Amino acid sequence: MSIGPAILFCPADRPERYAKALAAxxxxxxxxxxxxxxxxxxxxxxxxxxxxxxxxxxIVRVNPASSDELDRDLEALRxxxxxxxxxxxxxxxxxxxxxxxxxxxxxxxxxxxxxxxGALARHPLVAGLMWGAEDLVAGIGGRSSRAADxxxxxxxxxxxxxxxxxxxxAGVDAIDAVHLDxxxxxxxxxxxxDAAASGFAATACIHPSQVEVIRRAYAPTSExxxxxxxxxxxxxxxxxxxxxxxxxxxxxVLRQAxxxxxx
Numbered sequence: 001m002s003i004g005p006a007i008l009f010c011p012a013d014r015p016e017r018y019a020k021a022l023a024a025x026x027x028x029x030x031x032x033x034x035x036x037x038x039x040x041x042x043x044x045x046x047x048x049x050x051x052x053x054x055x056x057x058x059i060v061r062v063n064p065a066s067s068d069e070l071d072r073d074l075e076a077l078r079x080x081x082x083x084x085x086x087x088x089x090x091x092x093x094x095x096x097x098x099x100x101x102x103x104x105x106x107x108x109x110x111x112x113x114x115x116x117x118g119a120l121a122r123h124p125l126v127a128g129l130m131w132g133a134e135d136l137v138a139g140i141g142g143r144s145s146r147a148a149d150x151x152x153x154x155x156x157x158x159x160x161x162x163x164x165x166x167x168x169x170a171g172v173d174a175i176d177a178v179h180l181d182x183x184x185x186x187x188x189x190x191x192x193x194d195a196a197a198s199g200f201a202a203t204a205c206i207h208p209s210q211v212e213v214i215r216r217a218y219a220p221t222s223e224x225x226x227x228x229x230x231x232x233x234x235x236x237x238x239x240x241x242x243x244x245x246x247x248x249x250x251x252x253v254l255r256q257a258x259x260x261x262x263x
Contacts, residue, residue, distance in 0.1 A: 003027045003059075003128070003173060004202025005192075005218035006211040011035035012060070013044035018051055022058075024208040026215075031061045032073050033088040041069060045076035059105060061086040065095035074098065084127070089135065093119040096126060103127040105175065109135040114159045121170035128173035130204065131163040134180075150187050164199060173201035182207045192217035220260045228257035 008025035010017050013036045021028045030053075036044045041063075048060065060082050063069035066089070077085075085099050090106035091113045106120040107113070109132030113120070121129050133145035133156045145156045152160070160177070167174035176195040179188040188210055192203045196218040203214045220228070227245075232254065234244050241250045 002201075004175070004214075005196070006214040007059075007175060007202050007204045008208065008211060009035065009061075009178070009204060009206050011044070012048045013037075013040045015047040015051055018053055020208065022054060024211050025205075026211075027057050027059060027202070028053075029059045029061050029086060029204065032069075033061050033063050041072070045073065048082075049076055049080050055081045055083065058082065059084045059086050061088055061107070062099075064089035065091070065098060070098065086130065089113060090120055091116060093123045096120065096123045099125060105130055105173075107132060108159070108163050109133075110139045111136065114162055117163045117166035118169065121166045121172055126170070126172055128175060128201070129163050129167040130175035130177070131159050132177050133159070150181070150184065168199060174199065176200045176203040178204045178206050179210065180206065182209065185210075185213050189213050189217045224260050228260040231257050232261075 004026050006025050007027045007029060008021050009029045009031050010021040012030045012032045018028070018030065030048055032041060032044055032048070060077065062073040062085050065087065083102050084105070085102045086105040086107055087096060087099060088107050089110050090096070090108060091110055093116065096104050096106065102125065104123070104125045105128045106123070106126050107130045108117050108120065114131065114136060117129060120126060133152065136159055137143075137145040137156065140155065142155070144153070146152055164174045176191070179191055181187060192214045195203050203218075205211060205214060231244050231249055234242070235249070235254055241248060243249070247253070
C-alpha cells in the first residue's frame with residue numbers, strides 16, 4: 001500500500017486531532033517522540049492504544065533505542081493492531097531487531113544514522129527510510145540546516161541524497177524531511193517537486209495546510225504527462241534508441257516516462 005505522497009505528523013498526546021489528521025493526509029505518523037513532552041508520554045501511549053483509527057494509514061513514531069522510553073512504547077503497543085513503526089534517531093541495524101513483528105521506517109537523523117543508512121535499509125524489517133535535518137545538524141555541532149535564503153546547506157543535501165540512494169539500493173521507500181516554515185508554501189512546493197522528481201515516495205509534513213501543497217507537487221503536470229504519453233507511444237514504433245523532440249531516448253528515459261504516468 002502506498003504511504004504518500006503526503007505524510008502528516010500528529011502528536012500522540014492529542015487524540016482529538018487524530019481524525020482530522022487522517023482526513024487530511026495520505027498517511028499519519030502518530031508521534032510518541034519529540035512532539036510529546038516527557039511528562040505526557042504515558043498519557044500519549046494510553047490515548048494511542050485506545051484510539052480507533054485506520055491502522056493501514058498510521059505509522060507510530062517510537063522513541064530512540066538509546067532511550068528507556070522505547071521499551072515503554074513497545075510494551076504499550078504489544079497486543080494492539082499497530083504494525084508500522086518509525087524508529088526515531090535510528091543508528092544501527094541491530095536496533096531494529098527490538099521492533100520485531102513490525103514493519104519499520106528507520107529515521108536517519110543523526111550523523112551515525114546517516115552513515116549507516118545502507119545497513120538500516122537492508123534490515124529485513126525495514127520498509128523505508130526517512131531523513132531529518134535538524135537533529136542531524138545539531139549532532140554535528142552546527143547551528144542551522146538552512147542558509148539565509150531558506151535552502152538547505154550542503155551537509156543536509158548530502159544526508160538527503162545518501163538516504164535516498166540507500167533506500168533505492170535496498171528497494172525500500174524513501175521519505176523526505178519536513179519543511180518547518182509552515183507559511184513558506186512556495187518553498188515547500190519547490191522541495192516536494194524536487195523530491196518527487198528525484199525518487200522519494202513521500203514527503204512528511206507538520207501541518208494540514210501543507211498536505212495539498214505536497215500532493216500538487218508530486219502530481220505530474222499536464223505537460224509532463226503529455227510528453228510521457230507521446231514518447232512511450234513513439235517507442236512502440238521505434239524500438240531501441242531513437243530521437244524524439246530533439247532528445248535521445250533510451251530505456252532509462254522510458255522508465256522515467258512510465259514513472260511519470262504511474263504518479
